[in-house]
Amino acid sequence: MGEAPAFFVDNLQNGFSNGFGLKSKGFETFTDVGDKTFVIGGANSDSTSSVGIQIYDKSTGKWVIPTVLGTKPKTCKGHSAILLNEDRIMISIRGSTPDDCIWFLEVDTEYVKEQKKDFGTEVVAWSKGVTGEAEKPVVISGPSGVGKGTLINMLMKEFPSMFGFSVSHTTRAPRGMEKNGVHYHFTERNVMENDIKHGKFLEFASVHGNLYGTSIEAVEAVADSGKRCILDIDVQGARSVRASYLDAVFIFICPPSMRELEERLRARGTETEDQILKRLRNAEAEIEQGESSGIFDYILYNHNLEECYENLMELLGLGGSAPIKQKPLSKINNKMVINCETKEVGNEAKNLIILDVSSLKGGAPGRTRGLNIHAIDLFSDGLNGIRELR
Ligand SMILES: Nc1nc2c(ncn2[C@@H]2O[C@H](COP(=O)(O)OP(=O)(O)O)[C@@H](O)[C@H]2O)c(=O)[nH]1
Numbered sequence: 001m002g003e004a005p006a007f008f009v010d011n012l013q014n015g016f017s018n019g020f021g022l023k024s025k026g027f028e029t030f031t032d033v034g035d036k037t038f039v040i041g042g043a044n045s046d047s048t049s050s051v052g053i054q055i056y057d058k059s060t061g062k063w064v065i066p067t068v069l070g071t072k073p074k075t076c077k078g079h080s081a082i083l084l085n086e087d088r089i090m091i092s093i094r095g096s097t098p099d100d101c102i103w104f105l106e107v108d109t110e111y112v113k114e115q116k117k118d119f120g121t122e123v124v125a126w127s128k129g130v131t132g133e134a135e136k137p138v139v140i141s142g143p144s145g146v147g148k149g150t151l152i153n154m155l156m157k158e159f160p161s162m163f164g165f166s167v168s169h170t171t172r173a174p175r176g177m178e179k180n181g182v183h184y185h186f187t188e189r190n191v192m193e194n195d196i197k198h199g200k201f202l203e204f205a206s207v208h209g210n211l212y213g214t215s216i217e218a219v220e221a222v223a224d225s226g227k228r229c230i231l232d233i234d235v236q237g238a239r240s241v242r243a244s245y246l247d248a249v250f251i252f253i254c255p256p257s258m259r260e261l262e263e264r265l266r267a268r269g270t271e272t273e274d275q276i277l278k279r280l281r282n283a284e285a286e287i288e289q290g291e292s293s294g295i296f297d298y299i300l301y302n303h304n305l306e307e308c309y310e311n312l313m314e315l316l317g318l319g320g321s322a323p324i325k326q327k328p329l330s331k332i333n334n335k336m337v338i339n340c341e342t343k344e345v346g347n348e349a350k351n352l353i354i355l356d357v358s359s360l361k362g363g364a365p366g367r368t369r370g371l372n373i374h375a376i377d378l379f380s381d382g383l384n385g386i387r388e389l390r
C-alpha cells in the first residue's frame with residue numbers, strides 16, 4: 001500500500017435522497033465495489049439500528065440480501081463507511097467507545113470468495129478492527145484424563161496476566177463444579193449447529209458423543225484482553241485449527257501408559273463406567289494420531305506432573321525471564337481522520353480518531369489486527385492533546 005494522504009470520513013447527514021428507492025431514515029451508507037453498491041445500515045434502521053446489509057447489483061438492477069458471517073457491531077446510531085483495498089469496507093461507528101468503533105465489512109476478500117462458493121449466495125463477513133498484535137495461541141490436545149486441564153490450570157494460576165483460556169461450547173452436561181461461561185458455554189445442540197452454519201466457530205467436533213467447538217469470539221476475546229490464548233481441544237479440533245486462519249503452537253500431551261490413563265480417569269471420579277470405557281476406547285486412536293499425524297509441533301509425556309509442567313513452560317518460553325511484549329508501532333503514513341463521539345461514565349467527549357491502516361493483518365473470520373489509533377479529545381474547552389490508545 002503506497003503513501004496515502006490523510007482524509008476525513010464525513011459524518012452522515014440525516015434524511016438525504018438515496019436514489020435507490022429505499023425508504024431512507026438517514027442511517028445508511030452506500031459504497032460502490034465494482035458493479036455492486038453495498039447499503040449498510042438498511043431500511044430497518046431505527047433511532048438505534050442493527051447494522052443491516054443489502055446489495056444493489058447495478059448490472060441486473062436487483063437487490064440481494066447477502067449471507068452475513070461473523071459477529072457484527074452492536075446496535076449503532078449511525079456510521080461512516082469507506083472502501084479499502086477494493087475488498088473491504090471500513091466502518092466507523094458513531095457513539096461507540098474508541099476500542100469498539102472501527103469495523104470492517106469484508107465484501108471480496110479471499111475468505112469471502114471461499115464462503116461464496118460454499119454458500120452459493122452473496123456473502124459478506126464482519127471483522128472488528130483492533131490495535132496491536134496477538135501472541136500465537138497455544139493448542140493443547142491429548143486423551144481424556146491425561147492431565148490437560150491440570151496443566152492448563154497450573155499455567156493460568158502461575159501466569160494469570162499472561163494466559164487466557166478459550167472457553168469452548170459443548171452440548172455435554174456440566175460436571176458438579178463446572179460453571180457456565182467459565183469452564184464451558186453449555187449449550188443446546190440446535191443453537192450451536194446454527195452458529196456453526198453462520199461461520200461463528202473456528203472448529204468443532206463430535207467427541208465422546210457430544211458436540212464441542214471453539215467460537216471465533218472465544219479466541220479473539222482472549223487476544224483482545226492482551227493475553228495469550230490457550231485452547232484445550234481434541235485431535236480433530238486441532239487438525240481443523242491447523243487448517244484455519246489461526247497461527248498457533250500445537251502441543252500433544254501423552255500418558256505414560258494406557259493403564260495409567262485408566263487409573264487417572266477412574267481416580268478423577270467424574271464419569272460413569274460407560275463414559276470411562278468410551279474415553280479409553282477413543283484414547284488409543286487419539287494417541288496414534290497425536291504421535292503420527294504431523295499436526296503437533298511438540299509432544300509432552302505426562303508421567304511426572306511437575307516435570308511435564310516444567311517442559312511445558314520451557315517450550316512456551318517461560319523457562320527464564322518472561323518474554324517481552326512488543327508495543328504496537330505508530331506510523332505516520334496511510335492515515336485517516338474520523339469523527340467519533342464517545343461516552344464514558346460522567347463524561348461525554350468528541351474525539352477525532354487518527355487511524356493508520358498501513359499494517360493491517362488478519363481479517364474475517366477473526367479480527368482485523370494491526371490498527372494504529374490515536375485519539376484526539378475535543379472537550380468544550382477545545383483541543384485537549386493527543387493520547388495513543390492501548
Ligand atoms: N474439538 C474440540 N474439542 C474440545 C473442545 N473443548 C473440549 N474439547 C475436547 O473434548 C474432550 C472432552 O472434554 P471434557 O468433556 O472436558 O472431558 P475431559 O477431557 O475428560 O476432561 C477433550 O479431549 C477436550 O480436549 C472444543 O472446543 N473443540
Ligand SMILES: Nc1ncnc2c1ncn2[C@@H]1O[C@H](COP(=O)(O)OP(=O)(O)O)[C@@H](O)[C@H]1O
Pocket residue numbers: 142143144145146147148149150151264265267268302303304305306
Ligand atoms: N502426572 C500426573 N500423575 C498423576 N495424576 C495426574 C497427573 N496429571 C494429572 N493427573 C490427574 O489425572 C486426572 C485427570 O487430569 P485432567 O487434568 O482432568 O485430565 P484431562 O483434562 O486431560 O481430561 C486428574 O485427577 C489429575 O489430578
